[in-house]
Amino acid sequence: MRVVVPFAAETPKTRLESVFSPDERSRFARAMLADVLRAIAETGHEPTVVSTAPLAVADLELPEAVAAVTSVAVDERPLTDAVNARLPGGDGAADGIGAAGDSDRNPVAVVMADLALATPGALEGVLTTAADVAIAPGRGGGTNALVVRHPAFRADYHGTSYLDHCEIAQSVGADLETVDSFRLGTDIDEPADLVEVLVHGRAGDRALARLHEFGFVLDDRGGRVGVAREGDLASE
Ligand SMILES: Nc1nc2c(ncn2[C@@H]2O[C@H](COP(=O)(O)OP(=O)(O)OP(=O)(O)O)[C@@H](O)[C@H]2O)c(=O)[nH]1
Ligand SMILES: C[C@H](OP(=O)(O)O)C(=O)O
Known part of the structure; x- marks a missing residue:
């Protein structure tokens, strides 16, 4: 199945700007992207990153087998337009996904690049459904x-958009399956979400490694667990 991975390459993850420098945000976003691409490749599918700006696969430092099946398409259109061009029956895009002649029944998957906890098993839960439309919603x-x-x-x-997509599916007569998955439901948008990466990230995950490299640790000094820089905790 064709798996589109939208990626905002230029100013990624602005909602994390209170905890990351611009350089850290960019490196963390690319680390999550690399983890998502690896998980997709391990399901046996081939990801196409649909990026807002040029992106060299080599710069993502992917394992060789993942890099070999990963392609990048640059599309400056807003997210919804870039995705819709590639859906079955869409206008098509330069990379051929959704292009005329591509069978309407060839499914297309869209997996966000900020699913730091995605695993091949979790992805298979949505990629193997037979529904006209299948969605793994995110929190929020x-x-x-x-x-x-x-x-x-x-x-x-x-x-x-989950509710909007349910309505759109109904309006076009498509049956819809909702896939309940903690790992796919956890998109990393806000500082509090970094807790999930520190708690549930797995050895070898690039996003987890970046948080460790940047000095983030769990902060359980009171109330709900958060994250803090090790140095900040030590100095208090
Ligand atoms: N191709 C493309 N991908 C996008 C665009 N906007 C967001 N994305 C990607 O879509 C997914 C969900 O994005 P969001 O979490 O809504 O936005 P974000 O840009 O990652 O983060 P914020 O700046 O904090 O909103 C991520 O994989 C983004 O990289 C866009 O305009 N074009
Ligand atoms: C793109 C958007 O992502 P969120 O802002 O919910 O992370 C959505 O899923 O509709």
């Missing part, structure tokens, strides 16, 4: 992973 109402087989379904990201 987003759409973290989407599989589309129905040629009339069009995405509409941002806001509570």
